[in-house]
Amino acid sequence: DSHTVAFIWQAEKMTELPTLPEMQASRAWAINDSGQVAGSSYNLGYVEKKPAKRACLWDKGKIIDLGTLGEDWSDARAINNKKQVVGASAVPASKPDEKTARAFIWEDGKMLDLNSLIPADSGWVLREACGINDAGQIVGDGEIKGHNRAFLLTLQPSK
Numbered sequence: 001d002s003h004t005v006a007f008i009w010q011a012e013k014m015t016e017l018p019t020l021p022e023m024q025a026s027r028a029w030a031i032n033d034s035g036q037v038a039g040s041s042y043n044l045g046y047v048e049k050k051p052a053k054r055a056c057l058w059d060k061g062k063i064i065d066l067g068t069l070g071e072d073w074s075d076a077r078a079i080n081n082k083k084q085v086v087g088a089s090a091v092p093a094s095k096p097d098e099k100t101a102r103a104f105i106w107e108d109g110k111m112l113d114l115n116s117l118i119p120a121d122s123g124w125v126l127r128e129a130c131g132i133n134d135a136g137q138i139v140g141d142g143e144i145k146g147h148n149r150a151f152l153l154t155l156q157p158s159k
Contacts, residue, residue, distance in 0.1 A: 006039050068090065103126035103128050138152070
C-alpha cells in the first residue's frame with residue numbers, strides 16, 4: 001500500500017483533507033457543486049488492520065464517517081448535489097467464499113443496502129454503486145444469474 005492523502009484544489013491551492021482517527025491514508029473519488037467530497041479513509045495494510053476502510057464525506061473541511069453495512073470496510077464512490085453518496089460496503093458472509101460487497105446509498109446520516117430497494121426475487125445482487133445524479137439515477141455493477149453486469153437503478157422521489 002502507498003500512503004495517499006485526499007485533497008481538494010480550490011483557488012489554485014491544494015488543501016489536504018483529514019483522515020478518520022487512527023487511519024493513515026485517504027482517497028477522494030467525487031465532488032459535488034457545493035464542494036462536498038466523497039471517498040474513503042483507510043489503514044495502510046488495511047486487509048490485516050481493523051477497521052480496514054471506511055466510506056467518508058468531507059464537508060466544509062470536516063470528515064464524516066459514513067459507516068458500513070456490517071463488516072469492516074466501505075468505500076464511497078460518488079456524490080450528487082442532494083448530498084446523496086453511493087459506493088460499496090462489505091456485509092457479513094453467510095457461507096464460506098461468498099462475495100460480500102454490496103452497493104449502498106447514504107443520505108440523512110444513514111447507509112442503506114441498495115439491494116433492499118429491489119425485489120428479492122429479481123435475481124440481482126448489486127455489488128457497487130459508482131455514480132449518482134441529481135435525478136436519483138444510480139449506476140454500478142452487480143451480478144445476475146452468476147454473470148457480472150452493469151445496472152441502472154432509479155430511486156423513487158421521496159414524498
